Amino acid sequence: xxxxxxxxxxxxxxxxxxxxxxxxxxxxxxxxxxxxxxxxxxxxxxxxxxxxxxxxxxxxxxxxxxxxxxxxxxxxxxxxxxxxxxxxxxxxxxxxxxxxxxxxxxxxxxxxxxxxxxxxxxxxxxxxxxxxxxxxxxxxxxxxxxxxxxxxxxxxxxxxxxxxxxxxxxxxxxxxxxxxxxxxxxxxxxxxxxxxxxxxxxxxxxxxxxxxxxxxxxxxxxxxxxxxxxxxxxxxxxxxxxxxxxxxxxxxxxxxxxxxxxxxxxxxxxxxxxxxxxxxxxxxx
Numbered sequence: 188x189x190x191x192x193x194x195x196x197x198x199x200x201x202x203x204x205x206x207x208x209x210x211x212x213x214x215x216x217x218x219x220x221x222x223x224x225x226x227x228x229x230x231x232x233x234x235x236x237x238x239x240x241x242x243x244x245x246x247x248x249x250x251x252x253x254x255x256x257x258x259x260x261x262x263x264x265x266x267x268x269x270x271x272x273x274x275x276x277x278x279x280x281x282x283x284x285x286x287x288x289x290x291x292x293x294x295x296x297x298x299x300x301x302x303x304x305x306x307x308x309x310x311x312x313x314x315x316x317x318x319x320x321x322x323x324x325x326x327x328x329x330x331x332x333x334x335x336x337x338x339x340x341x342x343x344x345x346x347x348x349x350x351x352x353x354x355x356x357x358x359x360x361x362x363x364x365x366x367x368x369x370x371x372x373x374x375x376x377x378x379x380x381x382x383x384x385x386x387x388x389x390x391x392x393x394x395x396x397x398x399x400x401x402x403x404x405x406x407x408x409x410x411x412x413x414x415x416x417x418x419x420x421x422x423x424x425x426x427x428x429x430x431x432x433x434x435x436x437x438x439x440x441x442x443x444x445x446x447x448x449x450x451x452x453x454x455x456x457x458x459x460x461x462x463x464x465x466x467x468x469x470x471x472x
């Protein structure tokens with residue numbers, strides 16, 4: 188069966204097949220969004236509670252004794268051993284390892300160059316373990332500014348090609364910024380990789396903006412959905428946007444009919460979510 192013509196982008200080929208790739212230059216620049224490395228290192232080093240067994244009370248006591256940072260704690264007879272691997276990871280700027288010890292994902296961004304940060308949002312045919320991934324949207328900084336990438340499967344059979352193109356674009360990433368991505372986007376992507384027998388999982392640190400956004404806005408907003416934050420905090424209207432719950436049905440209609448009116452709102456919804464993440468990030472740092 189012939190594939191439907193697609194209203195945007197171009198067909199790309201890889202070893203897994205073909206899919207649609209859309210690229211769009213965004214107006215904004217990725218300036219002043221990532222925390223300064225010196226600030227992040229100082230903030231991490233002052234958090235003695237990163238060491239297993241140190242809670243708020245013990246941390247206060249240690250600081251009264253003169254152990255103000257993890258570097259100071261290296262000389263402590265009891266806690267020095269626990270502090271050492273964290274300090275070593277900090278000196279290596281090892282984001283993966285620092286996340287394991289509980290360092291905030293927002294601070295991990297300080298160790299990345301702008302082009303090593305990818306904002307990611309996926310669209311799927313549902314939430315179950317048998318649902319398919321039909322679209323991956325990314326915003327990636329470059330010398331030209333922010334570039335929107337959207338990878339789209341015109342048929343269910345193009346999912347493997349979308350996945351392969353996604354992995355290629357994530358190859359140089361040290362951090363992937365998501366909204367609720369630790370709970371949904373990344374586990375879903377990893378399940379689809381496993382389904383196709385792929386072992387080339389992304390090795391970037393996952394930075395999820397949802398938990399810090401909830402801490403900051405849960406008492407002042409009716410909910411902390413990204414669309415709500417974009418309209419009520421960022422003051423960006425989402426006129427004509429569709430609810431996420433309609434997206435699986437719209438995609439299935441597109442596959443059946445090839446009607447562009449069914450899929451354009453999905454592309455626009457994905458772009459709005461990605462732009463919201465870029466705009467939200469500096470408010471959370």
